[in-house]
Structures are given as structure tokens and as C-alpha cells.
Amino acid sequence: MVEVKEKVEAEVRAEAEPYVVEISALDERGEPKPYKALNEEVHRAAAAGCDVIRLRDVHGQRFLAAGMEGRVRLEVYGTPGNDLGIFMDGPTIEVFGSAQDQTGNTMNNGKIVVHGNAWDVTAFAARGGKIFVRGDGGYRIGIHMKEFRRHRPVVVYGGCVREFFGEYMAGGLLVALGLDGRGNAATHNAGREVVGPGLATGIHGGVIYLRGDVPDHYLGVGAVKRGLDERDRKTLEPVLREFGEYFDVPLELIWEKPFTKVVPASSRPYGAYYCGKLI
């Protein structure tokens, strides 16, 4: 009977309004909780069936939502630590602030929206899910992203990113727009470069779209530049629309400047590299 009652209550809740749990990342003395304790609370809240977990005063706690599954939504206020959403498979995380390094590391599925910057090694080896960042990124973003069947990771930076963007890339979609990443209504890039050198070194799958042009010598080994065709526009359109909706950036503004596409020269970079039949 109790179980039935709980089930009915859960259904009523689902129809009425989302079941929200607020968790403070500070302990009773006002000190940041250790990541292990904070994550434990997050897992407990998710196991209790809540829809939204609102984390307040996050102070660099690492591994938030590591390996989490399901449809839960995390709202993070403050600054989450490294490896936000690592190995994640389903949840949505919205960060009202900046994220640190390795956001969405080896992510399987889900969504991460960052209203500030997300620095180095974002989406490393991600196989699926979406990451939208309003601002800038650091080095080695989107390294070795891959795709499989329905899984196709998408990473969009509103601002600029640095060296080694999309290195070793094996699949998915990487976008950097080079807009003013400071979080106001995005305006034109004031002399900043959308991407740094070492772009897409060793790329053998996936595609990179960069708003504006890129000097040829920025391209790494195995990467080639192409222009956009109608199919590219069709691929980009829904992704940019979603980005625009999160951060109030009008699509016309984004399309004002032409894009550059970067793709692999070959899907078999080591095709003729080896020998060894005789001894």
C-alpha cells in the first residue's frame, strides 16, 4: 500500500511541477564540502527520483555527475571543478558561471550548457551528447571525439578557443564562433583569433566549423580546409539555433560572417605506414 501511495504521489508530482532538490556545496561552517560528500548527495537525490538538482555555492568540486545516467537535470551555481560530467550518460547540466578543465570528459550522452567559459580539454574522447559554451575555451578541446551509430557529439563554443582544437578527432561536430565571449549579447570578435595553431592534427573523422577564416599554417597534419555547401548549412542550422536559444544570440548575427570547414584528408592516416611481413 505504501508503495502504491508513493507511486501515485510521484505521478502527481510529475504532472504538477518538477521535483526540485537544492543542495549547498558549503557545509554548516561555510567551508566547501569535499567532492566525495557533495557527489554522494547528488547521487542520493537522483536516486530519490528528483527531476532537478540545484547546486548552490559550488567551489571547484570535481567530478560532478561523474558516470551519472538518467534524465535528471543539474543546475550548477558557482564554479564546478574539473571533469564535470565525466563518463556521463544522459543528464543535463547547466552551469551558471564558468566550468574548469575537462568538462564532458569521455561523455557518452547528455547535455552540458555553460554560461561562461569552459577551459582546457573539453569533451575529450566524448562519444555523444552536446556541450554549449557561451564564452571561450583553452587548449586541446574536442580531442579524439568519436561517434557511433546514433551517438554523435556536438560541441559549440560561442567565443574563441586555443591551440590543438580537435586533435586526433575521429567523429562528431566541433564549432567555434569567435564571438565576444564575455557573456553579454555576443558581438563581433574584436581582433581575437577564433582558433590557434595545431588545429585538428591527426584528424581522421568528424568535422570542424569555424566562423571566419583560418590561416593555412594553423592546420595540423592530416587536416584540410573546405568551403561550406548547402549540406553543411543544414547540419549547422539546428546546432546554431540551439546555441542561440540558450544564450540569446540571433542567428543572423552568427551567419554574418562566412564559416570555414576543416575535415580529415583521409580516414586512414596510417594506411601505408607499416611493414613487417618478412621476419
Add this chain to the structure above:
Amino acid sequence: MADIYHEIPPRFQVEIDREKCRLCERCTVNCTYDVHSFQGERIVTRSENCVACQRCATMCPQGAISILPGKISFAPHYTYSERIRRIIYEQASTGGVMLAGSGTDLPYRVIFDDLLLDAAQVTNPSIDPLRETVETVTYLGRKPDRMFVTEGDGKLTVSRGADYPNVQLSTPIVVGHMSLGSISYNACVAILRAAKEVGTMVGTGEGGLHPDFYEYADVINSEVASGRFGIEPRYLKEIAALEIKIGQGAKPGHGGHLPGEKVDALISETRMIPKGTDALSPYPHHDIYSIEDLAQLIGALKEASRYRVPVGVKIAAVHNSAPIASGIARAGADFITLDGLRGGTGAAPRIIRDHAGIPVELAVAAVDRRLREEGIRHLVSIVAGGSIRYAADLVKVLALGADAAMVGQSVLIAMGCRACQMCHLGNCSWGIATQRPDLTRRLDVDIAAQRLANVFHAWTEELREILGALGIDSVESLVGNRDRLRYVGPNPKVAEVLGVKHAGEPWSD
């Protein structure tokens, strides 16, 4: 470009006894290297293609086939040996990087063979392992810092502080990381089945876990390597242990390149990449450039697995292994795997396989000593592999400081591998190191699993025999017990690094 095969004398000479041959053509069906063909009225052999895998000779119902050393001698030359001349010829033809399979076959001294075991005499009685308990159960994982003893009600109560997740092994042997890709589906199933029967653990390799293999999840050690292939929630949560692969004995510092032609439907499903694409494992993990970064990935894996399983780190045995292992232990790893110079591989650049790294004997002794000196040996278990050939090596590596031995090549040999070292070609005629469906079905899973389980049982019994002779009643008391080893090799420096006395020197002076 000229056909290089006709320029170089064959390594082996394949001869058919025409008296015995009944032209059944079984050799032509069994050879996967294009040696035998039926032309007109006879079997024609192309010896230059032979790799001495022995498949044809084994399957010939008449016993008519002989595989002999090549008949055309190379003029003797110590410096420019036949091997080196062959490498130059091939590179002159192709301009490629030499690839090789298996482990190095160069005659580096096997230090295990220079070590002798002690035996109990008079002052320390030996134990009869058939009548008395000799414990081989081993636990991998962090051990408690201290025991707490409290007195009350006239009794002493012993308790541990924190409890850490450990994997229980019924015998101190684990199977190393051989992925589906490097070996066949049937070979993987046979290994998993044998491990389950024996009660030990199997590494997945850098390849993810095929959906069918989850029924063996409680003996699986999931590898997280630089390519991060096949990592999904259950790969981190439903298994017995997790292991971050930094390096491999056969190719320290190298990543992995699984060529697109080997990425068929099966591999595609396991690695979770599209069919026909190259699967590249980068040389480093691009989120690990320091011990601090390593600590971060260890922490992330513990979080993702909810602290249920131990998390290990595998490194190749290299010059600086001991300080690196100290860092790994302090980074929060629960076990460290050391893979030595002679460790195996499905494919590696020959120059790395043959010339990089150090023998595991030296690495395990150095790491064990360093961790003991620093008082952190209990933080980690040590697993050592890279040519643990048979039970004698197992016993010796435990005495040098390993908690368990990791085996690979011996596992394959137990299942029928002839160690021809052509794994990288993907045409294994025994159905082991191949993905070709017509070849993989040659390996009978039931037989292979039983043969492997037999080997593990035999090694465990031999381990008990030796422990009994040493007067030791558990594996744990043998681990790092260097005083039960003596060195008889030519180089006293080796004995010094191992921390082992020379034969003839007593326990204490």
C-alpha cells in the same frame, strides 16, 4: 616495385613427403599464409611465405609435411646478423616502419633463470601441501593503514579503520589485457570461461567489452586507455576492477593503431566506432600529463564506479619505474601493474618492442623496495607481467615483490598458439590472433577454455608444492620475500638491484 619475396631467401623450408601425400589438399585449406596450393597433380609449396605456424603439418593426416630451417644460408656475420639484414631488405622495399606481434624474441637475459629458490631444511620444517592448508587466495587492492585493538569484557577486539574495495583471486595469476581485436571472439570467450572457473580476473584491453561478455562481468578488469574506446556506464560499474593503461611492456610510450580493415562489425560494436575506420589510441592520455592529472582520472573512475571496485594503473617497466610507481600509489591507485620488456602485443613497432623498457624482474623488485622504503607498500597491490612463462616464473616474481602475476602469451600458447609472432598480420591460422570468421571458428571454445583452466590449476598446484617446500603456508608470506631467492647469474649488479643475495650466502651473516 620488385616483389621482395623473391629477392630474399626463405626463413623456412617446407617439404612434402610425396610418398605419404595423398593429395587431400587439407594443407591448402589450413594454411593462411599462401604456402600450399594444388596445381595439376601435386601440392606446390611456396616456402618463402611460411612463418612456421605448424598448422599444415599438424592438420596433415599423413604426417607428410616437414617445416625445416631455410636451406639457403646467409653468410655468417655477427654484426650484420641475418635478422638485421632481413629488416634492411624489407625496409628497402617498402619504406615502412617495421611492425611485429607477440613479445620480443631477442636474447635478452631472462633473469628468472638466474634465480634459485630456497627450501626448508631442519630448522624450518617444510609443509605437505596435500595434507595441510597452503593458502593461494590473493586480494588486490589497498590494505588498511593499521589495525585497532580494543580491550573490553575480558576480550580483545581487532578492527580495521577504513575498508577499501579489493578483488579476491583464488590464485595469484591474472590474465593480461588482450582485447577483442587483438584476439578473436572465441579466444576471448575461452579465456573468460577459464578465468571464471578458476576464480581469477581478465583484462579487457583497450577495446571495450562486447555485449555478450557482460555475463562474465565479475571476473572482468575494464581497461581505460588513451583511446577511451567502448567506455559506457556498465563498463565502469558492473565489473570487478578498473585499470588505467598508461603503458604496455611490448610498446612503452606508444599508443595503438588498429587499422581500419580490422574494424569489422564485431570490433565496431565493441570499440563503438564506425566500421572501417582506423582506431587510434593516442600515445599519452591527453587528460594526463602529470601525476596530479593521473590522480584526477583515478578519482573520476572511483566516483563513476561509486567506490565499489579497486582502480589500478598499468605502466610499462621503464628506467624510472620506482619513482613513477610511488607517484601512482600516492595518486590513489589501488593496484599497479608492471609490464616488462618481454611483454606481448597484437602489433607494435618492432623498434619499440625489441629495444624499449626493462625486464620485469628488475622493475618489480625496484618498485616493491621503493614503496616499502616509503612506507606506502600497503596502499597498492603490485601485479607483474611480461613473460611469466610458467609456474617457476610466477613463484619468483612473487618473491621479488609482486602480489600477483599477469600472463598473456602463456595463455595463448595453452590454447594452441605456436608463437610464430605474426599476430600483426591478422591471419592467425589457429583462430586466435585474427578476426577472419573462417579462421576464428577454428578455435573450439570448450577445448580452449578447458586447456587454459588446466594450466591455471597446474600452476596453482605447483605454487603450493613450492610454498610447501619453502615451509610457507600462504602466498602473502612469499610476496617480497627475497631471502628465499638466490642469484646465480653473471652480474652482481643485477643481484644488488633485485635485493637478492648470491647463492652460497646464508640468511644472515
